[in-house]
Amino acid sequence: MSDSSRTVPQEQLPSGDLHSPPTPVINLGHLSLDSTTRSCVVNDIAKACRDLGYFQVINHGISQPVMDGAVEAASGFFELPSETKEEFASEDLRQPVRYDTSSKDSISVSRAFLKHYAHPLDDWIQYWPQQPPIYREYMGKYAAEVRRVVLQLMEAILEGLGLGKGYLNEKFHEGSQLMSVNSYPKASQSATAIGLAPHSDYGFLTILLTSCRSLEVVDLSSNTWKTVQQLPHALHVHIGDHMEVLSNGRMKTVVHRALLNPEEARISIASIHGFALHEKVTCAKELVDEENPPKYKESSFSDFLDHLTANMDNKHRNFLESLRM
Template structure:
């Protein structure tokens, strides 16, 4: 079980959909135009969150050079000798930087990953890898920019929920950012096609940049897997467990997985955004009433890590389910 997500039992998984509907694409630059245009974009974002739990964004303000630099830094890290990377290996889910692979046997290497905290950058960067030499600068630039985008999107979603864009503003500003940097090999004969098992992320929003195709999401309408076709210079956004809690179920988390690409190896960089480590997330009081009673218990990222640590062998009950109130 991953420390940024919760896995989904096999029997709950959808089928494959060979003809999925198109994915919403949001032009973020329109959020800064006149109030009427902003209101339409806010409505589009909220609808995508409510109906699907995912969308892509363009015109987000992150330069191609910053995105390319982060991919290069990630690629160079994963090309380092094993002994160099394994200096960051740990089973402690609370380590500020942690390297691992999806297999302990040294053979089925369908995913390697490096996870580290990124906000505030001045506090966490000292723990990041010093090799490759470009890693700290390039990944730091990307982390700062992608967090800015996450905060803009959160404001729009909170506005769309009727809470106002400044709702719990300080908690979001001071919140946690976890970077999950992943490397998936090119699919070859004998490989397992799944690079990362179906799961949902714990936080409010995950913003993902991927170097090529390989991400799939569950389309709720058809209960089938939908291939994410990355647009040039676009970022993928999906809703996490704590967004479902905050919205009291108005917005649902999205289940997703990674599959190996038969044409090339793939780098993905996910920015997972939440409240600070010990800050509890609860259902917004404004969204609780007699018709829509409170559905979830409050929890923090620290509670999530405690849950994972104590449920390593329990694959059939996920963190979000553990928060549901009886009868909800």
Template sequence: MRKLVIQEIALACREQGCFQVVNHGIRKSVMKGALEAASEFFKLSKEHKEKFVSADVQQPIRYDMSSRDGISTARSLLKHYANPLEDWVQFWPINPPTYRKKMGDYAVEIKGVSMQLMEAIFEGLGDKVGLAFHSDYGFITILLQSSAGFEVMHHEDDTWIAVPAIPGALHVHIGDNLEVLSNGQLKSLVHRTILNPDEPRISIASIHGLSMDEKVHCAKELVDEEHPEMYKESSFQESLDLLPSNMNNYKRFVESLKIDRDE
């Protein structure tokens, strides 16, 4: 059974760049609690939320409102670090009073799921990849959503596909770092959110990435004469440095890492 699941995950990562997971082991009460905590935070007064406003994308916690990406209806977002929890929870909101407890419970459980998923994805790349599994090597985003609205772009024809909001399911998609590590075997996912002005939507995106200054490069086991190195190495810190300009020109970070073989 495990071998079959590994094969299915590998196929999804290569052809779609994403997949959904059920029976992942996270308690329904924990997922419900996290969504409730997020919803309660965004219902707070403007004064409460503005305490976390910052133009610095590297702040450990940051509140923002955005109408980018072709979306006319503004969206609110709260970003904060969560791993290891004991290092970052002190920066989290104290209102609503249950926020730290509910979101902390989810952060702990989603970390465990992410490690299992990454182990499966690395196995799917083949035994020849000699990269030991490590909790720092995330490379994926795990999305929990309260309702539909998340769309992904099909790799072959650039059409948008709506992701169904399956109760209790987690949506997993490949990030730029994993595309680099796999030397292009796996493709990071282009995605967007379509907002419904008549229905509030809450989503929690758990981004599992490298430590700030740790470099990721194409795995040497996946590079040969037929498959030359396609990307330059980079760190999470470098992606943050480029984030403000990339948001303005809608450019993906991984595009800036591609090696031009015609030069």
């Protein structure tokens, strides 16, 4: 149940540069306005997916109390005694709930995490931690709300690809949702500044809620690291590997990393969305022709987990590269 499809060798990483263009900010409320306005927003989303692989969304309909509640629930879990958290520890990536720390996770430098499935919520919530007492209620509310946002975004992205907002509608509605709940300590002079090594996510979309600024992405236009601004009430959106596959390379997955914040400890909640476990993702046939042959082999979430299991000792494991034709 790792959230990353690949880590990137240090020698292939860009240098830091904070002068790259600002992160696009999309007002999701405008998608429900008149057709002309919607078309403009769809075009803006499609451009961000093609050029950058990431953007932020505001006016997304998730209330601040629901977002704050999810962060509170996450903080409460990580404050539990070690023996309570360790009840969820496992090296089996297919466990419905799994806790781990940087001491054993090959892409973490300094973090603890809890990962669990969240859709269908009624099927999975019974496996979630019962401590703290608010965890299931608060995290469940957020998980359901963020899934609604993802389905809205998927319609716009598919529309932007020319596939139509109803494309593969049933498969997206029946797809998987994995919550990766992360805790990063406050940075210190004696510790490394990296909390999570550079990687990309396996699925179609990742929605990231973070308690404070510390996310960096690779800016494709300049091949430099870019610090993502922390906007009030905004959510960060990542394009994942399977979106790159479905779009036959038109949209690009984003490599990102987490830094430790020198001012405070950090909580982040990544909601990662893909097809159901064994459902294969292929290049959309509508985007394949003689000039644009398929660039990737088909694969599923299950194939991704198999790939990770087979490469547990390889810190440079790269699922997307294994799919290239």
